[in-house]
Amino acid sequence: MAETPLKSAPGEQPQATQAISDTVREMLATLRTGGAQAAQDYARRLDGWEGEIVVSPERIEQAIAETPQSLKDSIGWAHDNISRFAAAQRATAKDMQVELRPGLVAGQKQIPVRSAGCYVPGGRYSHIASALMTIATAREAGVPDITACTPPNAAADGIPSPMLYAMQLAGASRILTLGGVQGVAALAFGLFGGRPADILVGPGNAYVAEAKRQLFGHVGIDMFAGPTDILVLADATADPETVANDLVGQAEHGPTSPAWLATTDRALADTVLSRVPQLIATLPPANREAATAAWRDFGEVVLCADAEEMAAYADRKAPEHLHVQAADLPWWRDRLRAYGSLFLGASTTVAFGDKAAGPNHVLPTSGAARYTGGLSVHKFLKTVTWQEVGDDALPDLATATAAISRAEGMEAHARTADIRLDRAATPAKQAVGETG
Incomplete structure (x- = not known):
C-alpha cells in the first residue's frame, strides 16, 4: 500500500529566487572588478563591520587564550575524530597502474588541489563544527593553501574566540572576517593576499549558495546546498x-x-x-x-x-x-x-x-x-590518469586508433596513429635489408 500521510508539509511560499540570482550576479561583477575594496565596502554596508578583514596572529593568540580549556578539549576531541576519519578516507584514494596489454601501461594519480576556500557559516549560530569539517578535511587531503572566512559577529566584535580557535586548530592558512557573497568572492578571487581557490566548500545561506552556483566552472564547488x-x-x-x-x-x-x-x-x-x-x-x-x-x-x-x-x-x-x-x-x-x-x-x-x-x-x-x-577528502583530490606505450603495444593500438578515427571522420587523428605505426615499422624494414 502507499504511505498514509498523518501530517503533510505545505512547503515554502514562493520566493523571489530570480531576485536573489540577480543580486548575487551584480555583487560578483562588482567584486570581480573592485576587489578587496569592494568586499570591505559590502562588509561595512551589509554587516556593519569596520574592522580588519584578515585576522592577525595576535588576535588568534588572544582567541586561544580566551577559549575555556574545557571547550578547547571538546573541540580538540572532535577535531581528532574528524581528522582521523578524513585520513582514513585519504588512504583509500590510491595511485595505481596496470599493464592493460603487453607494452600498454596506464595508471592514475591522486593530486590535491593547490588551494581551497572554506566558507564557515556564522549567522544564526556560530558553527564551530563546520570549521573543523571543511578546513581539517582539506588539510588531510594534502591541500597546501587553505583560506577560511566567516561572517563577523556583532556580539563578539568580529569572529568569536572559540570559532577562531577551531579554525586555526584545523589548519587554516589565513582567516577572513567576511561573510555572504563578499566572503565567497574573496575566496574565489584570492582577495586580501590569498591564493584564488581551486575549490569552494562549506554551507551558507541562499545568497552564499547562489554565489557558489554562479562561480562554478571558474572554480570547483563541493555541492549546491539547500x-x-x-x-x-x-x-x-x-x-x-x-x-x-x-x-x-x-x-x-x-x-x-x-x-x-x-x-x-x-x-x-x-x-x-x-x-x-x-x-x-x-x-x-x-x-x-x-x-x-x-x-x-x-x-x-x-x-x-x-x-x-x-x-x-x-x-x-x-x-x-x-x-x-x-x-x-x-x-x-x-x-x-x-x-x-x-x-x-x-x-x-x-x-x-x-x-x-x-x-x-x-x-x-x-x-x-x-x-x-557529502564532503570528503575526495572533493579536494584530482584523480588524473597517465599512459605509456611500448613497442609491443604500438602496432595493434595504432591500427585500432586509426580505424576508429577514420570511421568517425577524424582524419588528422588517424594520421597521428599512422605516423607512429610507420616509424615503428621502419627499423624492422632496415634490419631486414641489412641482413639480406
Whole structure:
C-alpha cells in the first residue's frame, strides 16, 4: 500500500529566487572588478563591520587564550575524530597502474588541489563544527593553501574566540572576517593576499549558495546546498520521546529545514505529533521561532505498512540525514540507497555527526543524495590518469586508433596513429635489408 500521510508539509511560499540570482550576479561583477575594496565596502554596508578583514596572529593568540580549556578539549576531541576519519578516507584514494596489454601501461594519480576556500557559516549560530569539517578535511587531503572566512559577529566584535580557535586548530592558512557573497568572492578571487581557490566548500545561506552556483566552472564547488533536513525511520521498538527530540534537533536549524518521520507504528506517530510542538515551545526564543516555522511548513509524518515501504519512502526522499530507529540495523544498512549520512540505532543522533563523531557533516540536501555523497577528502583530490606505450603495444593500438578515427571522420587523428605505426615499422624494414 502507499504511505498514509498523518501530517503533510505545505512547503515554502514562493520566493523571489530570480531576485536573489540577480543580486548575487551584480555583487560578483562588482567584486570581480573592485576587489578587496569592494568586499570591505559590502562588509561595512551589509554587516556593519569596520574592522580588519584578515585576522592577525595576535588576535588568534588572544582567541586561544580566551577559549575555556574545557571547550578547547571538546573541540580538540572532535577535531581528532574528524581528522582521523578524513585520513582514513585519504588512504583509500590510491595511485595505481596496470599493464592493460603487453607494452600498454596506464595508471592514475591522486593530486590535491593547490588551494581551497572554506566558507564557515556564522549567522544564526556560530558553527564551530563546520570549521573543523571543511578546513581539517582539506588539510588531510594534502591541500597546501587553505583560506577560511566567516561572517563577523556583532556580539563578539568580529569572529568569536572559540570559532577562531577551531579554525586555526584545523589548519587554516589565513582567516577572513567576511561573510555572504563578499566572503565567497574573496575566496574565489584570492582577495586580501590569498591564493584564488581551486575549490569552494562549506554551507551558507541562499545568497552564499547562489554565489557558489554562479562561480562554478571558474572554480570547483563541493555541492549546491539547500536547507538541512532529517528523515527518521522508526518502528514499534523506537522511543517516541527520542524520535520527537531528534526531529526538533534538526528543525531548529532554520525555518525552511524539513523534518520527516516515517513509521510503521500509529501510536508512536500520534505521540510524536503531540510532543514535537511541546518540545519546540521549551526552546530559547530564536531557536523556537525557527523550529516552529520549520515544523509547521516542512514537517511531515507518514504511516507505512512495513520496513520495505519505509525504505522505499526514504530512497525517494534521499534525505541529508537518515536516522534509523528500528530493529535489524544490518538490514537497514544494506538496504538503504539514498542519503547523505546514515545514523543507525537509537544511541546514535544526527547531532553526533553534526559536531564530533568524525564523518563529515557537509552533506547533500534537497534530494541531491540520489546522485552524490557529502564532503570528503575526495572533493579536494584530482584523480588524473597517465599512459605509456611500448613497442609491443604500438602496432595493434595504432591500427585500432586509426580505424576508429577514420570511421568517425577524424582524419588528422588517424594520421597521428599512422605516423607512429610507420616509424615503428621502419627499423624492422632496415634490419631486414641489412641482413639480406
